[in-house]
Amino acid sequence: MNRNHIEIHRDEMKTIGIDVIPIGAFSEKAHAPHRDDHYMFIVLSQGIFELELDFKQITMSNCSAYYIAPGQVHSYLNQDNCQGWYIFMDSLLISEKYTQILNTHLNSKQGIHLTSDSLIFSIIPILKNLLKQKSEFFQDQTEYSLTDAFLGFFIGALIQEDTAKELIGGQKYQTVNTFKQLLQERYKEHKQVKDYASLLNITPLYLNEIVKQVTGFTSSYWIQQTIALEAKRLLYYTELDIKQIAFELGYDDHAYFSRFMKKNIGMTASEFRLKNHDLSNNAPAIDNH
Template sequence: MENKSKIRIHRSKFKGLNIHIKKVQSTNSCEWIKYAHRDEHFIFYVQQEGLTELMIDFKDYQMNGKTFCFICPGQVHYYIRQTSPKGYFIFIDSSYLKNEYRSTFENHQNLNQINSVLNDSLFKLISLIADQLSISTTDIGENIIRSLTDSLIGIMVLEIKRDEKQCQGAIDRKTELLSQFRNLVRKHFEKFKKPNDYADMLNISVPYLNQITKQQTGYTASYWIQQEILLEAKRLLHYTQLSSKEIAFSVGYDDYAYFSRFFKSNVGITPLEFRKNYLDLSNLYY
């Protein structure tokens, strides 16, 4: 069996522009990504036909017909199977997305990452971008690709927000603060584990931070900090052979006994029990 001390990371290999498109039209199109891994960049799979099953951070998703999914940088995922697929993989560097678009995807991360495609112009835009990527070497061509990509991502964002009563492009102060908070948690959860740490970074009070997170997500700031810690611990328990003590240290706990109690109080079982429960499943994808 391969060494599983690390979760594989797919590095960005963009040539020139920070976007790459891969056309999918084969029953074996996902053979190269059936093992659990992370990516440094955003991934969008826009499906025109067929069935795709995949796992993203311990949640199973099924795509039927015209749908799209997004995967944020750092999320552990793998593709389970595809049946008669037709569509496109789009790989985009984070820096290539407008801030408000990136925030939408990050704020919906681990909530619902599959959406229906209600606007067929999505497929036409992708085809246009792919054509331009194959021929464009000039500044004008790059500007065209950038404009088309902004439109493509904008349509996806609109699909996500369709039921949220948010105006296109409108980002209020609370939404912006929530996005900043969750980004800070993803970056600093190993070191900072209290809401006041993040309230200080955002120059707001802890009650106001809790008010924002509770209003917009239904959960307090502490919940989201704990979920980020638990998610990374689960990833390492499931996909690596690091010891539980090493994993506790990796997520910022010097006291393993305390980490074990924290894990059990939130997950319902100890870290060792979680690893044992998932051991057979973990071995299937390497």
């Protein structure tokens, strides 16, 4: 395995960009930490499912669901008496409005609780069976419709307890979503609130205000967390040295980079790598999904 990058799983779906796999269909314990180039939804109807997502341990139980966005590093830890599905979905199949909501909740709230009679549990088996059929008239359109219905129920539950749900679809919400998209694309070159405010043609003060209103945290918090998270990924999962990682993240001065890490995660880059050295060099073998 090349330890100079984090494994990215690609082309895991049917040709139409959707696939449904029952939980337990492949060996979760054999999965090394990896990224996907698509969205993945884990829907659990019973049991306990444990995974690690960007250094956070997530425990799902009974009726629940979770989404993992492209680029997030995840691995499966354990499962007990689980029934449910993995749903792999190309980003292009998700409407702009739904994508905005998923982006806004990224790294804050990505899981939902479901009732046992949720229609999600009825839709998925139909979609799964349809995907196994030979081509029928309008089959692709039916599969897309079922996928959109699943997303509607999932995102409806996701925003149910969102204190900013009344802002969804409004200008503030759209601006915050654009900020978070820009941040994922440009954090290596832009590290200040004023940089993103300039790209959005608003003031830094207003950007901080609306980001906090929608997400609960300021824009400066999200900038620092995005950089620190990618730094931890590279320090933990690759063998790049600290100077290379600093350069990869847009820092010419690796000492400044380590001071940034000390301020944001409580330890320097070298301290973080040393603390996690044994864990990061004992990843299990890669499986197919």
